[in-house]
Amino acid sequence: MDSFVLKINKLTKKYKNISVLNNISMTVKKGQIYGLIGLNGAGKSTLIKIITGLIEKNSGSMELFCEHEALKIENSRRRIGAIIESPALYENRTVYENMHMDRIQKGIPGKACIEKWLCIVGLMDVQYKKVKTLSLGSKQRLGIAMALLGEPEFLILDEPINGLDPIGIIEIRELLKKLNVEYGMTILISSHILEELYHIANYYGIIHKGRLIEEITADELNERCKKFIHIKVDNASKVAVIIEKKLKTSNFNILSDNIIKLYDYIDDSGKVTEVLVKEGIIVEQIMPMRENLETYFAKVIGGLQNA
Template structure:
């Protein structure tokens, strides 16, 4: 049996009367994209800090890349890239200068790695910009660039989409998928964005009030995240009858809004629209909606 990339056993962190992380155990295999999913304050960042040796556990142990995490042991960190909370940078240095310093600390020579990672993360146009003048999104990109400079085999990222606009979120998601699928990089990340985790992770650990309450494989996530087709019409009574006649069962959810939860409606919304148009009751809004994070959590935690 292969050695897990991360093996955490009984991780607990207490701050006086507050237990931030409570008896969390994780085994993450090479090649996974593992997401710690939780509400803000659930303990995700504290757990990641313990994985990286930034915070000493009150109890429990962590092994990363086959080496126990403890003071004075550094060999494995040359194979790990990380970004935790707010990305750090020298504020008066430019983007390229910050990355050059980080490259030298990693023992990398020449401009090649710096230029490559700037291109990868869309930072080339900002190469001469001082770090203190960057937007939150570009500061996050700079933090990710520093994490990727040395081509790590393990990436540990705390809220990597923080501060990014929708296009930036997609870029980072595609980048992580490419690193994982083409280069075999194992990715461990935390997030409170359910939709992104569903599109990215191969396995999800749900953390609530410091405890790991459930682990869910990606192909099982859909069973826990409910979807519905939301339809807005002028007359919900007429629309409901028309849909029933066409073989669709809709439920009124207040006012002139209907919800359809069967697989056919969600997979073929155009069939629902066609039925309504033919009945003389065309919808003015049709959208597939998904549980928000809070609803998902309530379902998972209580199940």
């Protein structure tokens, strides 16, 4: 059986009889980058706070590193590093001072760990700068470095790329991949930026209105987010008939604005163009595309009206 770092079964959390989490069951296996996907208010932060011991559940069970007794779970939390919502930083202190104070607070012996993790997250060159002078991306990397001080086996990050510019997002993405591959760290990362999680995670849990409605591997997601040929023409109904007769396939969908999604001939769009042009069709656009994570997420939660 695959080893796991976290297993949750039928977990529920209520505030004044309002269910914030409802019967959640999920498993995070060792070595995974688990992407927890959900809209703002879906219950992601509440779930993470329960995992890290900041709030109590109302019912259900949780195992952490195969421990299920309350005291043993609390001891196992020492093997977790976490940033919840945003890192707590002293803006008028230097990067190094923030690391040093956090090290003392956590009771971590020796100062060597400070330079080690600042080097890994790429902040050695700014270690003596005050935090208030850093970019948002660098502050986020500092927060991650502080979460790594105790050399955790399980890293939990709540919306770590929220508000970052494209360069900052890429930096955090590459850092998390490095921690996972080179240091064998299991990572749980929550976000509502679905397309970005697509580039990071290898397993996904979709949470909506307090319910975990699906868990799916990256391979399964790729299979469901099919590739297709995007075709925009002057007359989609006419083109549909041509595709069925000349290309001998009905594996397509007709959308509004005379757009067709063709799920065959993915690697031979030139043939599709040739056939349509010979039939006198004006082809305005034709290109291979893939349905992205946002599209799939919207389908799973019941359509764009719920997104």
